[in-house]
Amino acid sequence: MSNYQDQLDMALVRSKFPALSKDWAFFDNAGGSQTLQGAIDRVVEFLTHRDVQIGGSYEISQMAAEALMDGRIAAQTLVNAARPEEIVFGPSTTVLAQTLAAAMRSQFVPGDEIIVTHADHESNIGPWERLREIGVVIKVWPFHRETMRLRLEDLEPLMGPRTKLVCVHHVSNILGYVNPVEDIARFVHDRGALICVDAVAYAPHRAIDVQAWDVDYYIFSLYKCYGPHMAIMYGKYDLLAGLDGLYHYFYGKDKVPGKLEPGNPNYELAYSTTAVVDYIQSLAPNAAQRDARAALEAGFEQIAMQERVLTDKLLDWLRSRNDCRIIGDDSNPDNMRVPTIAFRFDGRNSGEVARAMDDYKVAIRFGDFHSRRLAELLDQTHDGGVLRVSMVHYNTVAEIDRLTSALTRILGQEMAA
Structure with a gap:
């Protein structure tokens, strides 16, 4: 796998979100992101x-x-x-x-x-x-x-x-x-x-x-x-x-x-x-020299850079396993994916996997996420539906390592059982 590095000043970014001081790694952001202190x-x-x-x-x-x-x-x-x-x-x-x-x-x-x-x-x-x-x-x-x-x-x-x-x-x-x-x-x-x-x-x-x-x-x-x-x-x-x-x-x-x-x-x-x-404007380089809209667009460019690293790193890990199916296109050409990734493991109940992650204080979700017709269309409603990891720019490369390490332990324990 390639070496991935965070693209933002993560200490500064994360300091803006008080909930990120908790012990949890939040990977359920598509259900609701953490709230800015501002x-x-x-x-x-x-x-x-x-x-x-x-x-x-x-x-x-x-x-x-x-x-x-x-x-x-x-x-x-x-x-x-x-x-x-x-x-x-x-x-x-x-x-x-x-x-x-x-x-x-x-x-x-x-x-x-x-x-x-x-x-x-x-x-x-x-x-x-x-x-x-x-x-x-x-x-x-x-x-x-x-x-x-x-x-x-x-x-x-x-x-x-x-x-x-x-x-x-x-x-x-x-x-x-x-x-x-x-x-x-x-x-x-x-x-x-x-x-x-x-x-x-x-x-x-x-x-x-x-x-x-x-x-x-x-x-x-x-x-x-x-x-x-x-x-x-x-x-x-x-x-x-x-x-x-x-x-x-x-x-x-x-x-x-x-x-x-x-x-x-x-x-x-x-x-x-x-x-x-x-x-978002504050994330832009030289934000003070830009008008409001230009600063916003530049801020989102910084967000996209960080999120591409996160997306590609997790997709790399999921593709490396022979027991994992990624739901949808597993590529990310021209950064045309957002860091919302659904997948499932062969022979595993997604709900049981997600609940086991709670012990590691890693928050992910399982089910159909109120896109039930799509889940039905893709035949993905069985065994708890699909697992979903949904990231935003305040997530870090280290948190993905924490996520994948926890999944490896959980899946290894289930295999042993």
């Missing part, structure tokens, strides 16, 4: 000094409104939206996808079509499936099992004049491969439909550019991207303005994004987005 500080600061309702004339209310707008502006930078009003906050990607589906209902008539893929997380399937009750036809973009890819040639015959929306993931939370959403969006738009992208498994790893990709809706969870438990939905402003309002009747169709945030968003969590963006 994000925690923003939450505390809001609740201590700004904890009132926005919309008042008095100073503290104005400070609360400023914090919420600062959060939107930070999210705008994070996704490269055209304006902060294109940012909708919510509690999770699942809820925001349900919000979007509910707000689009009046745009569909019986016989209209929505295309989903069974390679997606259920968050980007279930809300659209429920529109069958109003006569919407749901079609499935087939997953090509030989290449482990979604192919445009398989999408093309599904699309027609009644196709209104295509729903797809940017990265599968099992397969880890980055889909070419810019190409998919262009393909979909050329055929007169809109696109909704679930970006949960992508957002912690690479810079998002909704304008360059020309996506219509783009949703991800901040709690998987170094912040607290909340989520962000981007939508093109004109599209958001055309959605049904889900708030009080006097929130007109042009009240964007408020009409899609019934009861108002969680102010303190929205405010914490500023800390997430600040942190």
Whole structure:
């Protein structure tokens, strides 16, 4: 195997995440990353000094409104939206996808079509499936099992004049491969439909550019991207303005994004987005000499460098074993994988292996990760499903050695038994 070395100042990076001082090695980041101290500080600061309702004339209310707008502006930078009003906050990607589906209902008539893929997380399937009750036809973009890819040639015959929306993931939370959403969006738009992208498994790893990709809706969870438990939905402003309002009747169709945030968003969590963006920018070389967006992109380039080392090192080890099957493409050309890797060991129950790792204080996960249709499609629901190691840039080469050493001991013990 090659010699792998961390690409970041890991002591500095890890000092920003208080949970990393524990004895655990966290390899379940696709389920939820650790939270930045800066994000925690923003939450505390809001609740201590700004904890009132926005919309008042008095100073503290104005400070609360400023914090919420600062959060939107930070999210705008994070996704490269055209304006902060294109940012909708919510509690999770699942809820925001349900919000979007509910707000689009009046745009569909019986016989209209929505295309989903069974390679997606259920968050980007279930809300659209429920529109069958109003006569919407749901079609499935087939997953090509030989290449482990979604192919445009398989999408093309599904699309027609009644196709209104295509729903797809940017990265599968099992397969880890980055889909070419810019190409998919262009393909979909050329055929007169809109696109909704679930970006949960992508957002912690690479810079998002909704304008360059020309996506219509783009949703991800901040709690998987170094912040607290909340989520962000981007939508093109004109599209958001055309959605049904889900708030009080006097929130007109042009009240964007408020009409899609019934009861108002969680102010303190929205405010914490500023800390997430600040942190990623701080990873950029010469960050102070760059504008906000350029610093963010450069910060993500540093993240990608570290994550490639982690990905390739773990893939090397898994490929070295003759009892291991990696789920999906086991290569990483041009760093087109994020460090989310699913696998299983021959004759082993994945749940038993994962639980045995607990004794070594190495946190991994097993199952289908709410991508059950994909797990069923790949015949991977038996014996506890698959094992998944999901890393982010604060994981280290030494932690992978700790992971593989623990797995070697566990598998050796099972073989002996």
